[in-house]
Amino acid sequence: MRRPVTDGVWTRRAEWGPAVLSVLAGLALWEIAARLWTIQFLPPFSTVVQTAVRMTLAGQIVGNLGFSLGNLAVGYGLALVVGIGVGLGAGRYRKIEYALDPILAGMLASPKLLFVPVLYVMFGVSRGAQIAVIFLSAVFIIAANTMSGVRTVDAATVQMALVFGASRRQLFWKVLLPASLPLTMAGVRLGMGRAVAGMITGEMFITLSGLGAQLRTYGNRFDAAGVFAILLVVVAVALVCSRGVRHVERRLTRWAEPTT
Amino acid sequence: MRVGVRSVNRDREWRLGLGAASLLAVAAVWQVAALMVRSLLLPTFTDTIAACARLAASRDLWQALWVSNQAAALGFLSAGVVGIAIGLVTGRWRLAEQMVDPYLNILLAVPKAALIPVLIMATGLGLLSRVLVVFSFSVVSVAVNTRAGLRLVDRSVIEMAHSFGANEMQLWRKVLLPAALPGIIAGLRIGLIRSVSAMITVELLLLALGVGRLIMTYQDSFQAPNLYATALFVVAEALLLTQALNWAERRAFAHIGQAVVE
C-alpha cells in the first residue's frame, strides 16, 4: 500500500506534507479555541510556550530534566543488560525458558506500580526506588522479545548450518544470535517506551524530584500552564528517545529489510 | 535436530515442572527474605496467602474491584470502538494515515501517565476522568495494531476483489475485516492489559477510589499482608484477562500471520 519514495526532494516533501499540515492545523485549532473560549484547564499554545521558556530561564526545568534523564539512563541501561542477557540465556537453553515463562507472563501483565512497596523495602523512599521502577518497566519486554528472537530463527537457516557441521555453540553464536537481532531490537525499542513511562509514573508516585514529580505538584496547584509546559518537555524527551532508538534499530537491522 | 514423538511429550512435562518449580522458588525466596528482613512493609508469603483467603471472603475487596473495573471496562470499550475505527480508517486511506500519524506517534511515545494531571484538571475526580485515563492508555495501541492488521492484507487480494466488481462495502465485509481481525484482536489484547494498568495507576496516583484506595489505606496503616494480597488479586485479574484473550486469539487465528505493535 505504500508508494515507494523515489529520489527527489519534492517527492519526499509530498510524503510528509499532509502530516505537517495536520499538526499545524491542530496547533492552530488549539490556539483559536483556547482564546475564544477561556477554558480553565486549556491555556492557549502560545501561553504554554511562553511559560515553558520562562520556567526554563528561571531554572525550574533543567534540574528536574537532568534528574529524570539520569534515572532513565541507569534504569534503562540496566534493563538492557539484564533483559538481553536473560533473553539470550532463555533462548539458548530451553530449560531456562520454561522456568522463566510464568514469571515473565505475570510480570508483563502486571502494572509495575504495584511493586513499589517491595521497592520501598529494598531501597527506601529514594532515587533507587525510582530507578527500580524504570528497570522493572523495561526489562521484561526486552527479555521476552530477545528470547523470542532467538527461538524463532528460520528453520532452513538452522538446518543449513547443521549440514555444514555447526556445533551447538557455533549455531548459537554464528546463526541464532545475529538472526535474533531484529526481534531483540524491537524489544529494545519497546523497552525504551516503557522505560520513559516508568520514569514518569515512578516520579509521580515517589515524588522526590524529576519531571513526573513536578507534573504532580503543578497539577495539584491547578496550574494548567505549568502542567502543559512540563508536558511539552516530557513529549520532547519521549520523542527524542523513541526516535533515537528507532534510528539505532534501523541501522543494525538493515539487512533484514525486504527489498521493496 | 532430531525431534521424535517421545521428546515432545517430555517437553510438556519439563515446561510444567520447571514453571511450577520457579514459582515455588519465588515463594520460597519471598518467605525467607521476609523472615530475615522483618519489615512492616514485607509480609511473609504465608501471611500473604492467608490474607488472600481472608480478603476473598470479605466484601471490601470485591466492592473495590467492582468500582475500579467499572472505569476499566468503560474506558476499554470506548478505546476499543474508537481505536478500531481510527485503525481501520488510517489503514485503508493513505491520506487519513498521513494526517493522523503524527498524533498517533506522539501519543505512542508519550508516557500516558503524564496526561493524568491534565485530565484531572479538565474533568475532575469522578468516573469520567478515570474512564478518560483508561481510554488514553489503551486507544493508541488498539488503533496502531488494527492498522497493522489491515496492512497485512495482500494488495493482490484487493485487486482481485475489485476485478470481480466488489464495491467498498463488500470489500470491507469479505476481504478487509476478516483479514485484519488478527491485528484487531492483538490490539484489543494489548489494550486490555493497558486498561488494567491504567485503572491501577490512576487510582494509586491521584484518586483514592476502589482498589487504589484499598492499597493506599493498607500501605498507610502498614497492613502489609492485606496490601500484598490485594496486589496479587490485581495481578491475577490481569493474568486471567490476558490468558483469556490469548486463548481466543490462538483459537481463531492459528492460520494467519500477525503483525504486532506493542
Next chain:
Amino acid sequence: MIEIVEASKTYAGGSGRPAILALDGVNLTVRASEFVCLLGTSGCGKTTLLKIVAGLESPDSGDVRIDGRTVAGPGPDRAMVFQHFALLPWADVLSNVAFGLELRGMPRPEREQIARHLLRTIGLEGFEHHHPRQLSGGMQQRVGLARALAVDPEILLMDEPFGSVDEQTRRLLQDDLLRLLERARKSVLFVTHSMDEAVRLGDRVALMTPRPGRILETVDVDLPRPRPPDVDRNPRLIELKEYLWARLRAMHAATGD
C-alpha cells in the same frame, strides 16, 4: 557411494493429526561420481530422504551408509544446496561462501581465498561485499552453490535448488552446475519435480511415489556427457521425458491428485 537400504521414516502426528508414513522401504544406490535425480510429485518424501542422507534426520528403520559407514549425522563429506538459498542475510557474499569453512575452523585469510576463487569460477567476481538482499534469486543460488563447493565435499545434496527461480535462470544455473561438475566430479543426489531437469542433468532418474514414499523404478539416462548444446532436440531425451511423464501421470491418477 551412498547406499540406502529399506529406509523408512514416520512423522508423529501430535495434537489430533494422524502419523505420516513419509518413507516406506526406500532402496537406492548412488555410485561414486554419479548424478542421480529424485523425481516425484510434491509430498512424496524426496526432501525427507535427502535430509536423512545429509544426517539431519535418521530413519526409523533400515540403513543409510556412505562408503560403507552408517550415517550418524552431518559430515565433511556432504554439502547441501537449498531451494530457498538459506543464505545468512546479515553476512556478505564472501562470508556466506566461506561459512562452511569458517565452521570447520579454517583461518580467515585461507577461507576467503578459497571463497574468492569460487566466486570467480561461478561468475560472481566483484560481488564479494554485496549482501544477499541485493542479489537476484539466481545470483543467490550461485552463492549457495559456491558455499557447498567450497568445502569440497564428495557428495552434493541438492533440494530442488532451481525451483525458486524463473525458467531462464534455471537453464543457466543447470548449465553452470554441469560445467562445474565436469571439473570436479562428485556424487550428486538431486531432488526435482521437473522431468526436463531430471533428464538434462542426471545419469539416472529415480521415480518416487508419494504417501508413502517409495522408489518406483530407476531409469538410466543414456545421453552423451558432456551434454551437447542441442541436447533438447535429442530424440532419446524426448523419449525419456515422455516415459517419465507417463509414469508420473499414472501416479497422479492412482493417488487421485
